[in-house]
Amino acid sequence: MKIIVGIGGMTNGGKTTLTNSLQKALPNCCIIHQDDFFKPQNQIAIGEDGFKQWDVLESLDMEAMVSTVQAWIRDPQKFARAHGVSVQPDTTDTHVLLLEGFLLYSYKPLVDLYSRRYFLTVPYEECKRRRSNRSYMVPDPPGLFDGHVWPMYQKYKQEMEEDGVEVVHLDGMKSRDELFHQVLEDIRNTLLNSS
Numbered sequence: 001m002k003i004i005v006g007i008g009g010m011t012n013g014g015k016t017t018l019t020n021s022l023q024k025a026l027p028n029c030c031i032i033h034q035d036d037f038f039k040p041q042n043q044i045a046i047g048e049d050g051f052k053q054w055d056v057l058e059s060l061d062m063e064a065m066v067s068t069v070q071a072w073i074r075d076p077q078k079f080a081r082a083h084g085v086s087v088q089p090d091t092t093d094t095h096v097l098l099l100e101g102f103l104l105y106s107y108k109p110l111v112d113l114y115s116r117r118y119f120l121t122v123p124y125e126e127c128k129r130r131r132s133n134r135s136y137m138v139p140d141p142p143g144l145f146d147g148h149v150w151p152m153y154q155k156y157k158q159e160m161e162e163d164g165v166e167v168v169h170l171d172g173m174k175s176r177d178e179l180f181h182q183v184l185e186d187i188r189n190t191l192l193n194s195s
């Protein structure tokens, strides 16, 4: 059996950290990072606010992301091999795909593919603090967090709620270890229930 799990939520909620830990503990587990699908900088629109609009769906090549997901769905074993994930002979029936990113549940062609949609959040102050310590490939200009990142997060979250997308909320203030064990157990139960 194969399941697709979303590790979504706000920037700096701890998505990438959690996803990388889960991969090591789950059988035949591949990851697709949404961040790998950002368009090149010269294709990112500049808003009326003067900021490059990184935190909108249009800044991501979502068609390419869906194609990558479809390649996994067609042949998870081949996908795993191509991505350097060794397939365990005793569990070849089980395949897990973790999709990880900050706008996983806002793109219609993806939203129904998940067996489970996790949503990691931390309070505003903590998010801003963590973000100020991060260095992205393109550094945040002053004011980006309050002027663009946070308002876009709120906008997409509100749309998701209005659309009735069901998510499992995760408290990103919990320790890395606690989050890892909580989600690992929940995914293992999902696997048992879908077999």
Ligand SMILES: Nc1ncnc2c1ncn2[C@@H]1O[C@H](COP(=O)(O)OP(=O)(O)O)[C@@H](O)[C@H]1O
Pocket (backbone or CB within 6 Å): 010, 011, 012, 013, 014, 015, 016, 017, 018, 130, 172, 173, 174, 175, 176, 177, 179
């Ligand atoms: N559970 C946690 N508790 C405290 N700090 C965390 C936790 N998970 C991740 N971090 C830290 O927060 C920052 C953002 O984590 P990251 O996994 O890159 O988040 P995201 O992918 O959601 O932006 C990193 O510095 C990371 O070490």
Ligand SMILES: NC(=O)c1ccc[n+]([C@@H]2O[C@H](COP(=O)(O)O)[C@@H](O)[C@H]2O)c1
Pocket (backbone or CB within 6 Å): 010, 011, 012, 015, 016, 035, 038, 054, 055, 101, 102, 136, 137, 138, 149
């Ligand atoms: N990877 C990139 O090319 C790039 C460039 C500029 C900003 N970002 C930021 O990455 C964030 C998403 O990644 P995280 O969820 O890991 O923080 C967005 O909030 C976006 O502002 C990424």
Ligand SMILES: [Mg+2]
Pocket (backbone or CB within 6 Å): 015, 016, 035
């Ligand atoms: Mg990340």
